[in-house]
Amino acid sequence: MSHTDCGMIREYLPGAATDRLSSGELDAVQGHLLSCEDCAAELELIQMLRAAPPAVPTELADHVATAVRTSRRPARRPWWGISAAAVAALALGINVSTEPREQIDAAIPGFVSETAEGELWLSDDGLLAGEPSLEGLSDEALMELLEELEAEGAA
Amino acid sequence: MTDDSRRDGGASDVELVERCRSGDEAALDALVRRHHASAYRVALSITRRDDVAQDVVQDAFIKAFRALNGFRGDAAFRTWMMTITANEARATLRKHGRWRESAIDDVAPMAVDDPDPAEQAVARRESERARAMLETLPEKQRLSVSLRVDEGLSFREIGEMIGSSEGAARVNYFHGIRRLRELMQ
């Protein structure tokens, strides 16, 4: 078997270890392995690794789901409050720190579009329930929103 | 199992994300249950500490669900989630420094008292040894091997996750595999 074959076959080996290949690809791999000890040894290593995956803590899913749900509850601390404050402040010319929002952005991969004003995702029972935009709000409503946010910030 | 169209309980990831955006908590639970394990393995591969990895996964999911409107259906939710987790893990390392020596033992404990028949016990120990060796590789090699072998990602997806090109991801993977084979001899 030539090195060219090895190069192609090695791309398939992780798939061969996990039943992710088409029958044609699998035939090609199995045929190659009959005469290539090197690729056979590599497949053995991959199977070895897969036989002892890191154990995932059993409670993790529950803990994460609870934490996410809690973080989305506006009654405690609206996650969107900072963004909403920033948007409201823009409208009113008031300087509000947006640092937490920037921290979030830093963790989100680049292919995610930045959240535009109209896309603010507001909770059902939030201050602006059912209206995912600040555009329609009166100045009074915006002031109310800012006051609530300031009260929270002080708390 | 590697794309966002895979089904589990009748709903694709895209459908679950859509329901989640309108406040459906069952959809949130389903997405977490479906993807927390991949996220955990990514976090563990980078931080090499179970407790730190668990915190990283939790923070990553919180951030991801806050940014859910920024998620576009053209990327698989799972790889999006894993990328956020990888970024969070690196940020955590930057903030707190690295944990080195004890970490490897935590991640791949050797079976001391194995009740399996002899042959299975040997195979098991070899597998655990391979895992322990994997932990000794440089981060990009370690992560490339893990993402390819455990999660079945393409080199393009791995590249996005380790901040490299597709070609660099391929090189890291094959260097990692070659190094592991040397270490296992």
Ligand SMILES: [Zn+2]
């Ligand atoms: Zn070969």
